[in-house]
Amino acid sequence: MSYKIPMGPYHPALEEPYKLDMICEGERVSDAKLHIGFNFRGIEHLAETRNYIQVIALMERVCGICSNIHTLTLCQAMEQLTGQEPPPRALYIRVVMAELERLHSHVLWAGIAAKLMGFKTMFMTCFEIREKVMDVLQAISGNRVNYSMNRIGGVNRDIDDPLAVLAMVEQLEREMVRTVIPIFTTSTTARMRCAGIGVLTHEKAISCGVVGPAARASGVPQDLRRAAPYAAYSELEFDVPVEKDGDVRARLLVRALEIMESCRILRQALAKMPSGEFHTGEGKIVFSTGTATSRVEAPRGEVMYSVSWKENSRNPSRVHVRTPTFANMPAIRWMVIGARLADTPLIQASIDPCYSCTDR
C-alpha cells in the first residue's frame, strides 16, 4: 500500500520553507513532488521601483548566504550598460570576496550535512571554522551577511592589508586540512550515510540542466570561472573538482575539494593583487538603452542576471534573476526516488538548496 508523506513547508530537516510530497511504498520513496513559493517576495518587480544604487542593496537581499554574488552579477550587468570598467584591483577584490563567500557557504553546508548525518560534533566544528571565515569577511567589509562591497565600476572598500588576510586564510586552510576534509572524506559515518544515496545520474543531471557542485558531482565538468571567466579568474590557477558517482558522497567530496581550491585561489589573489584604484570614481553614471546579461559561478552554481534599462532612466525596466537552486531543485525528485524515507532530509540538503534565492 502506498501512502503520502509531506515534508515541509515547515520541518526540522529544512533550513527554509518548501514542501516535498513523497509517495512511499513501505520505507521506500516511489515518487515525489516539490512545492516552492513560500518565500516569494516579488523582488524582481520591486527592482523596477528602485534606482541604480538602491537596486544593488535590494538584490543583495535575494540570498542570505551568497549575497555578494548577487550584487557582483548585477553590477557586472549594469557595467555593460554604463560602460564602466572596474580597475584591476577591484577585480581581484571581487575574486577574494567571492571565494570567501564560497568558503563560508560550503563550510556552512558541511555543518548542516553533518547535523543531518547525526554527526553533531562535526556540526559544531564546521560552524566554529565558518565563524573564522565570517571574521575575515567582517574584517574586509565591516559586515557579516550583506557585505555591500560591489558597486557599478568596482568595489566600495579596499583590502588595505592583503597579507594580513592571507595569514587568516592560511590558518583557515590548516584547520580545514586538519579536521573538515579528513573527516568528511574518510570517516565511516560520513561514508555510510552518504555513499550510494540520492544518486543523480550523469544523463539526468544534463537533462535537468543541473549546475554547480551538484552537476560536477554527477560528472558534468562545468564551472563558469573556467568556461567563461569574469573578474580576475582568467589570471588565477585552479582545478575544477569533478566526481562521477552522483551520490550524496560525491557532492560532499566536490565541495570538500572546492574548499581547498578556494583557499588556493585566495592565496594567489591576495598575493598578486595589483595596486591602484578600486573603483572608477564618483562621476555621473549614465545608462544606455538595452539589455545586459551577466553570469557568475556562485557557491551553489551558475547565477544569471538579465537587466534591461531605458536611456537616462534611474530605474531598471526589468531585472530577471536565474539562481542555481532554481535549476537544481527539480532534480531532487529524481534523487529521492528509490531512496529510504530516512535518507531524504540529507538528500534534499545535498544540493545545498537556497529557497530564498529560488523564490525571490
Next chain:
Amino acid sequence: MNVLEAVPKENILERIPEKLGVADRWIEKGGVHWLSPGALKVRELALEMNACHARFVTITAYQLPGDQGFRLEYHWDLDGQLLGFPFLLAGNSIESIYDLSEAVDWIEREIHEGFAIDFLGREYEPLLLRQGDKAGVNLREELL
C-alpha cells in the same frame, strides 16, 4: 566521444544558423551570442540545441511598450558560451518546449504566473503563486 565533441565549438556555433535555416548571423554583445530566429519556431530551435548538447539556462520575459506584446529571450550554454535567441510575441502565447527539455519546466511556469503568457501544449501547476491566484498580477503592467 560523440561526433560533436570532436568538432571545435567555434565550428558548432557557426553551423547553427545554417542548420536552423536562419539568414542572420551571430552578433556578440555583452558576453552573449545573439541570433535572431526570424520565422524559426521555438521547438525547432530547442531540437537543434538538444542536438548540439547545449545546456538550457533560462528564458527571460520582457513586456514591450503599449500593445507590442512580449519578447522572450531563450538562453542555452554551449561550452561556456551563452547563446541568446529573442522571440517576439504579438499575442500571449508560444509553444512550450517542456516536452523537449525538462529543464524548462519551472521557468515556463514562472513566466506564465508572472506575465500570464501561455506556453501551448502543457499543463501548469502553481509554482511561486498559490492555487487560485491570478496569473500576471506580479509582472504584467496592466494587471499590477
